[in-house]
Amino acid sequence: MLSERRLEVLRAIVQDYVGTEEPVGSKALTERHRLGVSPATVRNDMAVLEDEGYIAQPHTSAGRIPTDKGYRLFVDKLAGIKPMTAPEKRAIHHFLDGAVDLDDVVGRTVRLLAQLTRQVAVVQYPSLTRSTVRHVELLSLAPARVMLVLITDTGRVEQRMVDCPAPFGEASLADLRARLNSRIAGRRFADVPQLVQDLPDAFEAEDRGTVATVLSTLLETLVEETEERLMIGGTANLTRFGHDFPLTIRPVLEALEEQVVLLKLLGEVNDSGMAVRIGHENAHEGLNSTSVVSVGYGSGGEAVAKLGVVGPTRMDYPGTMGAVRAVARYVGQILAES
């Protein structure tokens, strides 16, 4: 176990390195932090920290920089989450309050996060599986053509055309609409399949085929749209990632273009808390020199989607975590209100 002071030294190294982007030496450390010991002592501590794998030297006779393991310890034990200041909070509210629809909320959120953290922001659209159904509407566009509209509690709307096997009367349609809504309105998407399972039985034989078709389209919609959408922004901040960045930036841009990768990235958040994945902790190779801070957000107590930022491992973790948390909370509120 590392002594209190050595932890303090590690913290100082992380803070300085994040600030200056340059390897930090023993002398500079004692000058900038009141550690109460001499550079020589710090050097000894550094040697230990290096042995333990928390810091490393880019080359002999250079200062130390934190390793992924060092950042991990810093995040877990040494740093808290820096709360937003009042003005920052006001700015967040102000920025998000003008949103007119879901797309706008997500768009504003992504821009806001990118701006606050000066990093790349990723926001997932509220997912359907965890949402609940607000309303289902059916309308007939032609005798054997029905349009299915699905409205979620997060304000998302999905529509599908259904070509029916047989003409479907207005009365039957109204009947189906009423039955459907009474069964699934207010229920979670995940529960829908069993709730509608025996619905065709309630209809005349001639309508059963159509009812089944409509239902299967509904279920398809749930599955298909569970394939989640997301929005990213702040890619211009990639240019601040580092000096050697032709090599760094390319794989990151590639990763960001792959929705699947991003979803996995966010997916690794456990539902409640905030997740920080540092450097090689990210499964995707291209992101091995980046860290991801992500958190779930939702309209109620429950998370319906995730958001986060991607930045260099050398990032201001407390500040970033604070910003991410604050934005997630407020977006949750906004979704709840709408």
Add this chain to the structure above:
Amino acid sequence: MLSERRLEVLRAIVQDYVGTEEPVGSKALTERHRLGVSPATVRNDMAVLEDEGYIAQPHTSAGRIPTDKGYRLFVDKLAGIKPMTAPEKRAIHHFLDGAVDLDDVVGRTVRLLAQLTRQVAVVQYPSLTRSTVRHVELLSLAPARVMLVLITDTGRVEQRMVDCPAPFGEASLADLRARLNSRIAGRRFADVPQLVQDLPDAFEAEDRGTVATVLSTLLETLVEETEERLMIGGTANLTRFGHDFPLTIRPVLEALEEQVVLLKLLGEVNDSGMAVRIGHENAHEGLNSTSVVSVGYGSGGEAVAKLGVVGPTRMDYPGTMGAVRAVARYVGQILAES
């Protein structure tokens, strides 16, 4: 006016520079192109081309590189549009054929374009103003709450909630729905306002308020959603823009995040033909060292939106133009079919 041979020299310079990314000298030129004259002659021609502003030297005793003006001449007079080969065409068809909905079409198009040209692709969603109405649907969610759904011929669907000033009966709703559709189905969005102008007059006094509210929401939708969406992709190709690119890439990324800038960029296409904007011809400063190749595409003969690519001024213009044109044509076909 430049002699035939000098134009030939310019063409050779552009081709070589695009290929090698290095200033091209007189000797190399005569070796790689059968110009039928000696390096000394080429040098004289080059001096003239430089006087006229078509080429420039990065420094004395280096080869020449084309200026924006040189590229302009090349594109206008010296190079055609390189048609896609049969395998390339097949690949385009294959890639786009699997698309399931509008989002998917646009998404695939942007990926395809980025891949074909190895540059950044931008695709605008089919615009509402130039689209026509396929169908309007009204459905009552509550006595005084109506949902408005608008379906366009390009498959786009927009919906809006309308809070009515007074309860609105099913019969009146059906009446309005029928009248609305008979008036505007198949018509262009731009024409809708006048077509519905006197519609409230056809209703009982008590319903007129509601009808007016619904109509104004409809008109709002047209206006609001004319604010056009677009999708970009292939940003990872930015890393191939040049060696000095920390400086180059940043403003480009910033420009790409601003939808407004991008829309303007594409907007400068005249409706029919293909547009190539080279370097400083782009109004936006950040894009002064990039070229934009764009073209309109549409489901019928008429363009409903635009697409294009953004690349370094040092790009393969004939090839890029060929790819952009081919993709635009095929996307147009797909939209027409669906």
Add this chain to the structure above:
DNA sequence: GCCTGGCACTCAGCGCGCGCGAGTGCCAGC
């Protein structure tokens, strides 16, 4: 036992000078 000041050592980065060679402009001759 832990901290400290001192000291010798290491090495990346920087500036300098130099030679190479691609490329140029000019000129006299065909």
Add this chain to the structure above:
DNA sequence: GCTGGCACTCGCGCGCGCTGAGTGCCAGGC
């Protein structure tokens, strides 16, 4: 008007030595 020849330019790469931040180690002190 084209060509070969020739002197000139200058960016680039290379090797060199210096500088200084930073280190590891050690002997002495609290």
